[in-house]
Amino acid sequence: MADAAIELLKETVWKANLDLVKAGLVVLTWGNASGVDRERGIVAIKPSGVSYDTLSPAEIVLVSLETGEPLPGERFRPSSDTPTHVYLYRNFPEVGGIAHTHSREATSWAQACREIPCYGTTHADTFYGPVPLVRALTPAEIDADYEGNTGVAIVEHFRAADLSPVHVPGVLLAHHAPFAWGKSPAKAVEHAIILEEVAGLARRTEALNAGVPTAPQAIQDKHYLRKHGTNAYYGQPVQ
Amino acid sequence: MADAAIELLKETVWKANLDLVKAGLVVLTWGNASGVDRERGIVAIKPSGVSYDTLSPAEIVLVSLETGEPLPGERFRPSSDTPTHVYLYRNFPEVGGIAHTHSREATSWAQACREIPCYGTTHADTFYGPVPLVRALTPAEIDADYEGNTGVAIVEHFRAADLSPVHVPGVLLAHHAPFAWGKSPAKAVEHAIILEEVAGLARRTEALNAGVPTAPQAIQDKHYLRKHGTNAYYGQPVQ
Amino acid sequence: MADAAIELLKETVWKANLDLVKAGLVVLTWGNASGVDRERGIVAIKPSGVSYDTLSPAEIVLVSLETGEPLPGERFRPSSDTPTHVYLYRNFPEVGGIAHTHSREATSWAQACREIPCYGTTHADTFYGPVPLVRALTPAEIDADYEGNTGVAIVEHFRAADLSPVHVPGVLLAHHAPFAWGKSPAKAVEHAIILEEVAGLARRTEALNAGVPTAPQAIQDKHYLRKHGTNAYYGQPVQ
Amino acid sequence: MADAAIELLKETVWKANLDLVKAGLVVLTWGNASGVDRERGIVAIKPSGVSYDTLSPAEIVLVSLETGEPLPGERFRPSSDTPTHVYLYRNFPEVGGIAHTHSREATSWAQACREIPCYGTTHADTFYGPVPLVRALTPAEIDADYEGNTGVAIVEHFRAADLSPVHVPGVLLAHHAPFAWGKSPAKAVEHAIILEEVAGLARRTEALNAGVPTAPQAIQDKHYLRKHGTNAYYGQPVQ
Numbered sequence: 001m002a003d004a005a006i007e008l009l010k011e012t013v014w015k016a017n018l019d020l021v022k023a024g025l026v027v028l029t030w031g032n033a034s035g036v037d038r039e040r041g042i043v044a045i046k047p048s049g050v051s052y053d054t055l056s057p058a059e060i061v062l063v064s065l066e067t068g069e070p071l072p073g074e075r076f077r078p079s080s081d082t083p084t085h086v087y088l089y090r091n092f093p094e095v096g097g098i099a100h101t102h103s104r105e106a107t108s109w110a111q112a113c114r115e116i117p118c119y120g121t122t123h124a125d126t127f128y129g130p131v132p133l134v135r136a137l138t139p140a141e142i143d144a145d146y147e148g149n150t151g152v153a154i155v156e157h158f159r160a161a162d163l164s165p166v167h168v169p170g171v172l173l174a175h176h177a178p179f180a181w182g183k184s185p186a187k188a189v190e191h192a193i194i195l196e197e198v199a200g201l202a203r204r205t206e207a208l209n210a211g212v213p214t215a216p217q218a219i220q221d222k223h224y225l226r227k228h229g230t231n232a233y234y235g236q237p238v239q
Numbered sequence: 240m241a242d243a244a245i246e247l248l249k250e251t252v253w254k255a256n257l258d259l260v261k262a263g264l265v266v267l268t269w270g271n272a273s274g275v276d277r278e279r280g281i282v283a284i285k286p287s288g289v290s291y292d293t294l295s296p297a298e299i300v301l302v303s304l305e306t307g308e309p310l311p312g313e314r315f316r317p318s319s320d321t322p323t324h325v326y327l328y329r330n331f332p333e334v335g336g337i338a339h340t341h342s343r344e345a346t347s348w349a350q351a352c353r354e355i356p357c358y359g360t361t362h363a364d365t366f367y368g369p370v371p372l373v374r375a376l377t378p379a380e381i382d383a384d385y386e387g388n389t390g391v392a393i394v395e396h397f398r399a400a401d402l403s404p405v406h407v408p409g410v411l412l413a414h415h416a417p418f419a420w421g422k423s424p425a426k427a428v429e430h431a432i433i434l435e436e437v438a439g440l441a442r443r444t445e446a447l448n449a450g451v452p453t454a455p456q457a458i459q460d461k462h463y464l465r466k467h468g469t470n471a472y473y474g475q476p477v478q
Numbered sequence: 479m480a481d482a483a484i485e486l487l488k489e490t491v492w493k494a495n496l497d498l499v500k501a502g503l504v505v506l507t508w509g510n511a512s513g514v515d516r517e518r519g520i521v522a523i524k525p526s527g528v529s530y531d532t533l534s535p536a537e538i539v540l541v542s543l544e545t546g547e548p549l550p551g552e553r554f555r556p557s558s559d560t561p562t563h564v565y566l567y568r569n570f571p572e573v574g575g576i577a578h579t580h581s582r583e584a585t586s587w588a589q590a591c592r593e594i595p596c597y598g599t600t601h602a603d604t605f606y607g608p609v610p611l612v613r614a615l616t617p618a619e620i621d622a623d624y625e626g627n628t629g630v631a632i633v634e635h636f637r638a639a640d641l642s643p644v645h646v647p648g649v650l651l652a653h654h655a656p657f658a659w660g661k662s663p664a665k666a667v668e669h670a671i672i673l674e675e676v677a678g679l680a681r682r683t684e685a686l687n688a689g690v691p692t693a694p695q696a697i698q699d700k701h702y703l704r705k706h707g708t709n710a711y712y713g714q715p716v717q
Numbered sequence: 718m719a720d721a722a723i724e725l726l727k728e729t730v731w732k733a734n735l736d737l738v739k740a741g742l743v744v745l746t747w748g749n750a751s752g753v754d755r756e757r758g759i760v761a762i763k764p765s766g767v768s769y770d771t772l773s774p775a776e777i778v779l780v781s782l783e784t785g786e787p788l789p790g791e792r793f794r795p796s797s798d799t800p801t802h803v804y805l806y807r808n809f810p811e812v813g814g815i816a817h818t819h820s821r822e823a824t825s826w827a828q829a830c831r832e833i834p835c836y837g838t839t840h841a842d843t844f845y846g847p848v849p850l851v852r853a854l855t856p857a858e859i860d861a862d863y864e865g866n867t868g869v870a871i872v873e874h875f876r877a878a879d880l881s882p883v884h885v886p887g888v889l890l891a892h893h894a895p896f897a898w899g900k901s902p903a904k905a906v907e908h909a910i911i912l913e914e915v916a917g918l919a920r921r922t923e924a925l926n927a928g929v930p931t932a933p934q935a936i937q938d939k940h941y942l943r944k945h946g947t948n949a950y951y952g953q954p955v956q
Contacts, residue, residue, distance in 0.1 A: 027675050028668065030600070049713025080704065080712045102600045104675075108682035111598040112690050120350040121415045122269070122341045139696035146700055175693040176599045190267065197266050197343075203686060204347035208442060212351050215414040218378035222385055226319065234319045235288025359828040360893045361747070361819045429745065436744050436821075443825035447920060451829050454892040457856035461863055465797065473797045474766025505914050506907065508839070527952025558943065558951045580839045582914075586921035589837040590929050617935035624939055653932040654838045681925060 016185035087151025097185030326390025336424030494663035565629025575663030733902035804868025814902030
């Protein structure tokens with residue numbers, strides 16, 4: 001596929017994968033980032049089980065947004081989590097990039113089968129409300145299509161709880177690990193970093209004060225909206 | 240402003256911001272350091288939401304100590320926390336630099352809504368008494384002027400508790416994060432580092448001995464005064 | 479021994495030892511990795527108490543798989559844990575490499591005298607079931623042959639519990655530290671890294687939820703088998 | 718003092734101070750290492766409050782082993798903890814080097830006012846029995862000679878408990894921090910590293926199993942004696 005937009009997407013996804021490693025979120029090969037080109041209907045994702053040390057943009061695998069299958073001519077298997085990514089792209093139209101890791105603090109909450117309460121402004125700056133916990137799949141769901149049904153469970157959770165993937169850019173899977181996303185692969189990585197940071201803060205917060213209340217709603221609103229509301233004033237004005 | 244003193248201030252503040260990152264206190268863009276030139280009535284502070292990777296001294300924003308507004312000709316928005324910095328400079332005349340971070344251990348205490356008890360000499364060497372916790376703002380205060388009222392709450396707390404910003408060079412904001420300060424931007428960064436260290440020590444101390452008493456007053460006095468009293472003998476004599 | 483296969487083995491074992499250090503699993507000289515050439519009946523292992531900074535492939539010690547004694551002409555003493563390695567090689571024929579460390583999280587579980595429950599997919603991807611805890615030796619066993627009997631206790635535990643060293647590639651020794659192994663020295667190091675990671679996740683998981691259940695069996699089966707079963711689909715197909 | 722032995726001592730002490738920093742045991746200027754030349758009656762120690770970044774061997778301060786006072790011509794103040802070092806050298810004749818830090822895990826135990834129980838072989842390899850906790854000084858002792866009386870309290874504790882500074886190469890001071898020592902400055906640094914490591918392992922061990930017993934005496938004896946006993950077989954034979 002000698003298409004400049006697709007080459008750029010592969011480069012962007014390659015960089016996002018390396019940025020997960022640089023941020024310390026990945027041990028061995030446990031992580032993957034992807035991006036989507038909705039116009040062309042193509043998802044670009046890390047190959048499965050390949051070392052980050054030697055990963056090149058050319059090795060990023062292209063799969064169909066519609067079928068989840070590698071495009072003709074792809075030499076590598078895509079990440080085993082590809083069906084989860086593809087399902088999320090199909091159901092969260094605002095999402096342009098997805099990152100999955102087994103980062104230490106977030107994975108500990110996932111294994112503890114708990115959502116992360118909003119204990120402070122660091123959390124509220126990016127996640128509006130708790131970081132949700134998605135239920136474990138049933139044996140039948142696992143058997144039928146483990147990775148695809150993981151996507152289904154995430155989307156069902158967001159719909160049932162009336163959550164927006166824009167305001168809640170990540171999730172914990174019970175007994176497993178986090179997924180994060182954003183409007184681009186770079187934003188997905190940034191949200192994965194923030195989720196990890198917030199998870200660690202919340203663990204230590206509870207260790208210091210077992211009965212601590214969550215941050216007052218007025219503070220949660222203020223911090224989320226000063227960065228993301230229509231009157232946002234954090235950062236530089238968009239040029 | 241082609242003024243050598245102001246250029247030096249910008250350079251000093253730029254370096255202080257980078258030193259926060261080097262010390263591991265900052266994730267992404269979550270931190271800011273500032274300095275003041277009281278003679279000229281100017282505060283220099285990090286621009287809002289700008290990456291530390293590319294930050295240059297020229298991008299440090301100058302604001303009026305009196306109004307908190309950027310000086311004419313400034314191209315960048317100052318940190319969203321600027322009103323807090325400016326209010327502290329106006330009310331703590333001994334303070335020459337301020338640093339705000341979301342550093343991991345100190346932020347965990349802030350989220351836990353607890354002051355940090357003085358459990359040992361590491362703490363007593365720099366903070367005379369506990370690191371105070373300032374109450375959360377009310378919804379009305381948040382709505383009126385969140386960042387400015389954060390400064391007001393800090394100053395009110397110090398006055399009500401008869402604390403000196405010289406002997407207590409930092410504070411925790413409930414549900415939020417720490418601020419630290421000193422006679423210069425470099426000292427503010429040093430105190431932010433010490434606050435983080437002291438916060439981690441105190442968390443682990445309580446984990447090891449839930450009912451541990453604070454350090455005896457005689458030890459707190461000795462350590463603080465051997466560094467800061469009129470007969471201080473720690474370090475080299477001032478030339 | 480000017481034998482190309484043996485030179486390669488020494489180089490491989492040397493690299494595995496350095497990789498333990500790079501992975502942060504080793505403090506000072508507390509760790510050792512070995513490999514076996516079953517055809518020649520030779521085990522290659524780190525010399526005892528030698529600094530990693532200056533370790534060279536030539537210093538890796540060759541010992542007899544049959545007797546555990548250094549081959550004639552070896553100048554250095556092998557690791558004091560050599561009898562454990564040799565006993566494991568003799569009784570676990572699938573094992574080609576062994577790594578022993580005092581890595582922080584795994585050693586804490588060993589000292590706590592607890593096996594590591596399988597709380598999530600990170601664990602299930604590599605260890606099928608809990609990471610076992612092997613009992614402390616009796617004073618008589620310690621007195622007779624401490625390091626040899628450590629190997630005996632590991633093998634007895636695996637036989638009594640009907641565990642396979644292929645599906646459970648590591649173990650904790652009560653009051654001591656972990657051993658990990660694999661089909662090669664590189665795989666042994668990889669499993670030592672994973673064991674450390676899994677141990678830290680499990681500790682934090684329990685801190686967040688004291689009564690958390692282990693991962694459902696269906697998830698454990700799915701994750702282990704998608705990587706290791708006959709229909710494995712993780713990673714790239716073997717060429 | 719143009720004496721080759723003294724120049725070498727200063728170089729050795731300088732390196733030991735830098736090695737404390739490299740090992741991650743020191744924040745800012747919180748640490749100091751020293752060495753003694755008993756023949757000449759001279760102790761070499763870090764200057765007080767000087768940054769490690771610019772420290773040179775020439776700045777290491779020489780003080781009298783007899784009086785604790787700087788030798789004539791010394792330009793810098795020695796570490797404020799010099800009287801503690803000197804008192805230990807005078808009373809522990811086997812000791813050739815001393816290191817003091819506020820390292821994170823060991824200081825947490827000191828602040829928790831607890832000795833560190835021997836929970837495993839990592840501890841037993843170097844410390845025979847628990848790492849002792851020395852009582853806080855009384856206000857009168859602090860007032861009279863804080864740093865000198867800190868040395869007195871350590872020595873009294875070792876004598877009262879019949880402990881040998883050779884077999885117990887370090888100590889915790891209540892509400893304060895650790896001291897470690899050895900036959901040379903390099904060994905003192907090594908023991909400071911081990912004390913920190915052992916402290917962290919013990920904290921996590923208790924978090925995983927609140928009622929865990931200490932390591933059986935037979936294991937403690939075996940590990941200590943295989944490294945330090947008359948029939949020691951760990952490491953390479955002394956040439």
